[in-house]
Amino acid sequence: MTADSTVTEPIATTIVADIAIVGGGLAGSLAASVLARAGHRVALVDKRAVHPEEFRVEKIGGRQLEMFRKLGFIDGLASAACRYDRVLNVREGRVVDVSVGQAYGLPYADLVAMARRQLPDPSSLIVDEVTAIDCSDDIQHLALASGRRLEARLVVLATGMAGALGYKLGIKRHVLAERHSVSFGFTIARRDGAPFDFEALTCYGERTADGVDYLSLFPVRAGMRANLFMFRDPTDPVMRELRRDTEATLLRLLPGLRPFLGDFRVTDRVQNWVMDLSVVEGHLRPGVVLIGDAFQTNCPAAGTGVARLLVDVERLCAEHAPRWLATAGMGTEKISQFYSDPDKIAADQQSLKMARFRQALTSRNDIGWDVRRRLHFLRRSLTHRVDQMRPGWLAQVRSALRA
Numbered sequence: 001m002t003a004d005s006t007v008t009e010p011i012a013t014t015i016v017a018d019i020a021i022v023g024g025g026l027a028g029s030l031a032a033s034v035l036a037r038a039g040h041r042v043a044l045v046d047k048r049a050v051h052p053e054e055f056r057v058e059k060i061g062g063r064q065l066e067m068f069r070k071l072g073f074i075d076g077l078a079s080a081a082c083r084y085d086r087v088l089n090v091r092e093g094r095v096v097d098v099s100v101g102q103a104y105g106l107p108y109a110d111l112v113a114m115a116r117r118q119l120p121d122p123s124s125l126i127v128d129e130v131t132a133i134d135c136s137d138d139i140q141h142l143a144l145a146s147g148r149r150l151e152a153r154l155v156v157l158a159t160g161m162a163g164a165l166g167y168k169l170g171i172k173r174h175v176l177a178e179r180h181s182v183s184f185g186f187t188i189a190r191r192d193g194a195p196f197d198f199e200a201l202t203c204y205g206e207r208t209a210d211g212v213d214y215l216s217l218f219p220v221r222a223g224m225r226a227n228l229f230m231f232r233d234p235t236d237p238v239m240r241e242l243r244r245d246t247e248a249t250l251l252r253l254l255p256g257l258r259p260f261l262g263d264f265r266v267t268d269r270v271q272n273w274v275m276d277l278s279v280v281e282g283h284l285r286p287g288v289v290l291i292g293d294a295f296q297t298n299c300p301a302a303g304t305g306v307a308r309l310l311v312d313v314e315r316l317c318a319e320h321a322p323r324w325l326a327t328a329g330m331g332t333e334k335i336s337q338f339y340s341d342p343d344k345i346a347a348d349q350q351s352l353k354m355a356r357f358r359q360a361l362t363s364r365n366d367i368g369w370d371v372r373r374r375l376h377f378l379r380r381s382l383t384h385r386v387d388q389m390r391p392g393w394l395a396q397v398r399s400a401l402r403a
């Protein structure tokens with residue numbers, strides 16, 4: 001017997017968990033933390049130890065904050081992000097209104113890192129790629145690129161827009177609107193080094209032909225972040241101009257911005273993203289459930305992606321999954337409860353509705369939408385003026401009562 005023949009193949013390690021979460025973006029990392037905090041054995045698998053600096057959601061506010069609070073992530077968010085409370089909303093060089101309310105700006109990678117830091121045991125994060133899933137009514141078997149294997153009762157697919165794994169399970173993406181929107185992300189600063197005169201600003205598009213929905217400016221630690229959302233053919237030459245000569249192209253598309261920005265420059269790489277609206281089909285499988293972008297993509301301009309994924313995480317992790325794990329089996333009768341959850345369905349539908357509304361409000365130029373657009377901004381601006389006058393009215397009423 002030669003020395004070589006005595007060497008046995010190393011037995012690939014098998015990791016055992018209650019729940020295997022594939023994909024550690026925002027949806028997967030939040031879900032893993034919520035489930036692990038509740039005492040479940042969780043394995044969160046992602047290809048990368050640190051999420052790359054990809055352009056995704058960069059601001060959290062409004063009702064999203066209530067969900068972050070409910071799920072126990074609000075302190076983590078507040079300590080990782082830049083807070084702002086007032087957004088000046090402008091159009092055609094004039095103030096439409098001012099939005100008042102707590103909001104936070106931060107790079108997506110920092111948001112994901114924050115969610116992962118909330119894992120009670122950091123070793124729950126496995127840096128690897130899931131290459132195959134064998135699912136059944138009982139135990140799910142996952143193959144990892146390293147050769148390791150993972151066994152779990154439930155698999156949560158949170159793989160974002162990457163569809164390869166789902167495809168192998170027979171889950172397909174149905175494209176509802178190809179190249180629905182285009183988004184740009186970059187950071188700006190004033191050339192004289194002075195701060196901008198606003199905390200945050202939203203500037204709405206002026207002409208339907210430009211296809212500009214709005215430019216959102218908000219603080220992040222690196223400076224003033226800009227998110228530009230458009231509904232326009234991604235092959236249009238203006239896309240290249242926006243990447244190459246961002247400052248001039250922006251002012252050409254939004255001339256009313258000039259007085260608010262002064263002389264400014266872009267301080268980092270301009271990132272852009274073309275988004276298809278899509279939803280999965282054939283997803284009802286035993287032992288596997290899809291959340292976040294893995295289930296449905298969202299229009300960035302509508303700002304509903306995070307609201308949707310937070311509903312997914314809350315409904316799955318606080319309600320359905322703990323109940324499923326309490327009894328034997330993981331058949332489709334259990335999994336279907338999540339997909340038919342009224343809150344989930346409402347959030348998914350609202351996201352698609354908002355995507356279509358923003359596109360129409362931005363670029364439809366028929367008379368009906370033209371009137372609707374004018375009324376939309378007129379109503380906002382009148383409400384704002386009445387709100388501003390209100391203290392004066394109250395003072396008048398008070399002095400009349402005193403007289």
Ligand SMILES: Cc1cc2nc3c(=O)[nH]c(=O)nc-3n(C[C@H](O)[C@H](O)[C@H](O)COP(=O)(O)OP(=O)(O)OC[C@H]3O[C@@H](n4cnc5c(N)ncnc54)[C@H](O)[C@@H]3O)c2cc1C
Nearest residue numbers: 023025026027047056057130159160292293300303305306
């Ligand atoms: C440009 C842009 C701007 C946006 N702006 C907003 C906004 O203003 N407001 C808003 O609410 N939403 C916005 N969104 C939407 C929001 O960012 C997404 O809904 C959200 O990031 C989706 O998170 P996720 O966890 O589902 O997917 P992702 O963050 O994409 O995470 C998927 C993860 O899965 C991992 N993965 C994939 N396959 C495997 C595998 N086989 N094995 C292991 N790991 C794997 C990847 O590495 C990745 O980490 C925006 C999106 C874009 C593209």
